[in-house]
Amino acid sequence: MSNPVNAKEIDQIKHNYQFAVCTLVTDLSEYQGMLKSFASVGFSEENTQFIYADNSKSNKLDAYQAIRKFLTHSDANYIILCHQDILLNFDDKEKLESELRELDQIDPNWGLCGNAGYIDFKHYAMRISDPHGENINVGNFPAQVKSLDENFIIVKKESALSISKDLSGFHLYGTDMCIIAEILGLRSYVIDFHLLHNSGGNINKSFEVSKKELLNKYAKALSNKYIRSTCTKLIITNISWLNTLFNRSIIYSLRKRLESFSSSHKKYK
Structure with missing residues (x-):
């Protein structure tokens, strides 16, 4: 085939990085600590793209806006959406790669995974250390879930997953993405990847606003x-x-x- 432009067949398109680590930052010093922990377990500039949205002086972007940009502009096979206050103090890059390979073998149609989420109203899966407990290990991994905690989420780039345009704020975007994944025919999982999250979560007034928005959106979107x-x-x-x-x-x-x-x-x- 003779091309007048530099056109590429779809199977020839490759991503330049294995991982993209994407973070919404309010505290640059805490973010630097997070970056050092990633570097200490094998994530380098050669294999990982590090991207952040700077909210350290003012809220330029909410979580939904930032994640939409992360998903669109990152150039990696796997997009890690994480909080600035996580530290990779336990498992390393090789362990994460092993977990993702296993997930690919078990279910090629997975779209996103993380370290904590609910399977149904009663049962959950979790692999984390945080203010609620050390070395929490609950579930048979990988565990298919309906929601994911936002502290650490991995999106498979080829799944072409997105996030709602008509929601805003800093809460429940993990749940939103899991719902969208299910609509697209994809599945969500909790995997056995242990890290430290230095926050136990914050359910405040803005959380209740986000919850109401999500309920109203899907009541309309999923109606008869x-x-x-x-x-x-x-x-x-x-x-x-x-x-x-x-x-x-x-x-x-x-x-x-x-x-x-x-x-x-x-x-x-």
């Missing part, structure tokens, strides 16, 4: 829908057998007759 495309009609509910029933041709035929009858009734009324 009637959609017509250029080639078919779709009635979508959250009950599979109703979808089968409502989308049978006889239902559309009946609906069309009812609409025709209603129109004629109004005309001669």
